[in-house]
Amino acid sequence: MTTIAPALADPPTTNPPVAADGLTLLAGDRVLIDRADLRLEAGAVLALTGGAGAGKTLLLRALAGLPLPGVAQAGQAHVDGRRLLIAQGGRMAPQRPLALQAADVIGHHLGLDTSAALRRMADALDRMGVPAAARRFDLPPDRLPDSLRWAALFALAIAVGPAVLLTDAPAAGLDPTVRLRLLHRLADWARESAVALIVAGRPEDGLDGPADQRLALHGGRLLPTPADPTPLPAPNPARGRAGTEVMTARSVTVSFPLGVSPTGEERRLTVVHPLDLDLADGETLVLLGETGSGKAMLARALLHLPPPTKGHVAWMGRDLAKADAAGMRRIRRDLQPLFPDPAAALDPAMTVGGQLATVLESLRPEIPADRRAHRVADALRAVGLSADTATRWPATLNPPEAARVGLARALIPEPRALVCDEPLATLSAEERADFWDDLLTARDRRRLPVILTTERVEEGLRHADRALVLLMGRVVESGDADALLHHARHPYTQAMLSAARGEAPALDGDAPSALRPPDGCALRLRCPKARSFCAQAVPALEQVAPGHQVACHYWDTP
């Protein structure tokens, strides 16, 4: 929903466009926002962060003059000039073509006719970096990719040209490189056009990067954003002194049948192209990539859940494909996964204790049945849960508890390696820090080799020894975590790192569809270094430094 507050007259004043003095919001006798003070000059960009339920939406709506029913307001809130609120989710009328919606909104605010409104919208889309070919004016928002829909929404706001633009969780759910690019473009426009811009979102959304001022909502108070409470540790090169190789994967390929083409040949969607991977004892290997990079499918293929379409995986020299039932069970005992949604990975019809006991029964049959309850209680305590969690049903667990139960289940058979697929995806910023501690403690205490997939590049690199960067199912860069963190060579790695630091990534546009990948390098349509040769050959990995490989034709050009 694009909520457009009534256009107000724009009297020349010396007041800042946004000013709140002791703004208090109450629901009954409960204080939701407590005496918030806020001043925002024209051309300033404010990042307003806060966890779930911190009151970001309430504050934005109060500033937009659209308070929620049942919420009483005390104190002062002035907004001068035309204000626009882009509400959470960024929804537009789903079925109405974009051109008509743009003409309606721009016509309503500026009194322009359709063609003038569309010209303005086209200019605004240029500002948002939407290439002319991608401008699907005749399509309804439902049929646009999410990134284009957000770009169109921002362009609509730019075309209207408000004095104050309020955005609630802008570009949420997009890949970091795409999200940060859009937010930086919006912030640049606000600075050049002297528009006061507020971007509100969760602390982990990286909104601080494009902003000039940062405020955080905590316990109803609006405070300056504290310095990062838990600075990420520097990668510790001494920690992961690699031992012998425990896992090897050769030419692992994952593809899915897409049916038969009209010419009779079988079509397949390849999500992981032939890829080799080694994991040494005691080493943490991180697989980095955004949506569609194939990191999750690769992690599953390494566990044979399901087995790769081609290629083979060996654990301690034993090929998983050739193992019999008993052998496979021994391998499963050694190799335990963590799932991206820990709650969904628990059977809702079985208690936590029952599920952990089932794992013991299956993977540690030598433990007598009457010792299992004791082991389950120990495993739960080891991850910081109370022993009576065993009697609870999975639906009663909150996300951090579910994540810990998942960790307890993975550790209970005393595995020799962990394969973690985005294990912190469901957790908020504070919960992540705690869970990292638990995961790393378990890793270090047992000297476990770990494979970890994540789209949070900086976080992943700081906790890992070595990294593979994946793009559309191919490795584009691999090397030591420290080398990648400070001397990343591939434009994709560099862009992901920029996005993680809140800077504007140098990539344009969106990731191409896996169904129609571009010829040659998969990044070439977004890459600042792309030349015509990039379309002709898929770049192969080449060594750029000892242990550091890059797949880019022009990695050495500035």
Place this chain on the structure above:
Amino acid sequence: MNPRSDHHTRRHGRGAAGLALLAALALACTVAPLLSDGAAPLRADSDPVLTALTDGRGSLSFALLSGLLGAGLGLGWAVLATALGERTERRLMAAAARLAGLPLALLAPLGAGLMGGGLPLLALLVAVSAAPLVAGLAHGELRDLLRREFLIAARAAGLSQGAILRHHLIPNAVRPLLAAGAVALPRALAVESFASLLGLGLPSPVGSWGATIGLAARLGDGLALIPAALLLSLSLWALHAVADEALSLAAEGPHGGAATDARA
């Protein structure tokens, strides 16, 4: 109270009301013959309410019988399709979807008219008319279940296919499958009543609301028509309410757990 829990309460209330109404109807229909004076109810001069309640025995017990048969057929269809592999599954379920789109309610009067009726044949025809719908619903539930992440977690725990079936699949499949099966009951009652209305339903010694409504309409006897029509509509509403409730409970999952997505 947030709107979602409010909605939940209202829905639970509806299911409970439906269940209570069904129980009351079943009780009333069972004791109704004891309240009559013992003489065979002559339709022209007997109490219309008592007659309608007596008819309810036939309608409700036949709906239960053929509904259970239809539910069994539909569930068997869905389970078989899921178990037989992708190709057969696609064919069987496409057939179910096509059949569910046809006016299968006509099957019962048509078959009874052509083949001379009889209770077993009618029960089978009514069951067949309800089965495709049940099969479609049950198949959807099974497919959803098979995609769930905890089954992959069970494989990672080294469980065999049989153990996964016993410990995880069957306990989680029972509720959604029963709920899908419950949809057959109101459908069976409706189809039987429709056939009986046309005079092609339950054989004459067995009374039925549809037959009474049909007869009363032909004789222009509004007094006999109203109680039967009222009881039939009440039963249909109650059966639908119970089936809806069962489906929504199945979607919620056991022990308050989300059956589809934990963070939805």
